[in-house]
Amino acid sequence: MLAELKELWRYRELLLVMVQRDLKIRYKNSALGFLWSFLNPLLTVGVMTFVYSNFIFQKQPNMAAYIMAAYLPFMFFQMCLLDSAQSIIVALPLIKKIYFPREILPLAAVLSNFVNFLFALAIFFAYLLINYALHPGSFPIQPTVVILPLLILISFCLSLGASFIVSALNTFYEDIKYIVGVVLYLLFFLSPVVYFDETVANSHLNQNSGWLAYKIYNLNPIAQLCTAYKKAVLAPYDPRVMAPAGASPDEIVRVGAIPLSWKYLAITGVTSFLVLYLGYTLFNRLKWRFVERP
């Protein structure tokens, strides 16, 4: 693996140009240009906020921020997988003619999405600050925001590792990309994007199973990352706000706000690095067969 990394470093210029090219192509043929990359999440978050703040979490202030905090990293993971799945097949005419480290293709797809992700995060923070300026209250950004770089690193490793696996396998079995689409769709519901991990903790399923459901739920690295982004940046969500007027909150709600769990975050971190390591190993084993695929 060390030799492969060295070779990759030798081709860093190509990687850079490839990322530039990706970003350029994506926005070149559209009048609104770079805006498109944010219009989609903006609309999605807008609709989700409308539905969930009006129909479900009616008493939770600033629901949009909670949704965004989890949806942006989720979207980053999703886009990485969908883009990189096709990255090698699309470049097949090129890699049949010329040598360069094949891992540059999924890596460039992940990196250009990473640039988008960072922009999206910047917009997210701008939104928080503007919202604070318009409706002054308690400051929305928590001090735990300092661990954000760590969360971003974990997200990046997980996305890259999964992208290596998906791009390598999709080259041989083109049904992989459909499977990935379905899995991502299901993963969205299994991750606390439009709800909270406290919601899971308070569920009958969890209470009756002696917290087993919550434990299993948090082993999913995507779910744990969504939770961690929310808890690191924003004020804790307290399920007690959901109690109906007149009722004593403690009768309805068994578990209050759950702080960021270092244990689950550590598990997620280790899982992500493992996915990256295994993904890259798998990719390196298969990469010479891309051009010879049946």
Added chain:
Amino acid sequence: MSGNGLIDIKELRKEFNLSTSGAASIKTALLWWKRRNMVHLQVLKGISFQVHPGECVAVIGKNGAGKSTLLSLLARVYKPTSGKIDIKGRIAPLLELGAGFHPDLTGIENIYFNGVILGLTREEMKARTDKIVEFSEIGDHINAPTRTYSSGMLARLGFSVAVHVDADILLVDEVLAVGDYDFERKCYAKIDEFRANGGTILFVSHQMDAVRRVADRCIWLKDGEIHRVGPPDQVIGEYEGRDLAPESG
């Protein structure tokens, strides 16, 4: 290009497993008995030769003799099944019809991208862009997306990039007929210049005139093995006369 491009091939073998069932899917993998349709193909059966610095070697042979596979192995697109390839110097494969071009990028952007793939830095490419544009004779069109280019323009642009990256070794697969008569002459002039500077060339062609014109040595590949090696005139003479003999191919 300072006369240090060297190719040394020893006992090179390449085998392919081809599936006759077409596109890959999980279904075909699950139906394991489909595996019986796999065809084991020996394309190169252990060939050894050297190309010396400054030499121009042509490879000729029938379709399916393994010529293009040989070039692909040299370009490191395939990994040899066994055997060894030693290459000294930078290698530039001449891509057919701008295989490395992205249709949505302009000519300039594609030049830049292609050069970096061939191993130059962005700085080095910046210094060369003007020369490449001038050689390609594409003119103002260079700022238009390459999807608007004709196949002749793509080939000209591809050739221009490949000969301007200061490679030590040029791999050419049947692309010398890239444009009109004038441009073809210009290509040959450029190749002569490349050789005069000590550049090494390995090329594959069915055009015996081209082989006679530029090659120092000719290798005749037949069914994955080297059939004849020698001066172009002699080997081509035998090659063209093969139809007369009952068993040759």
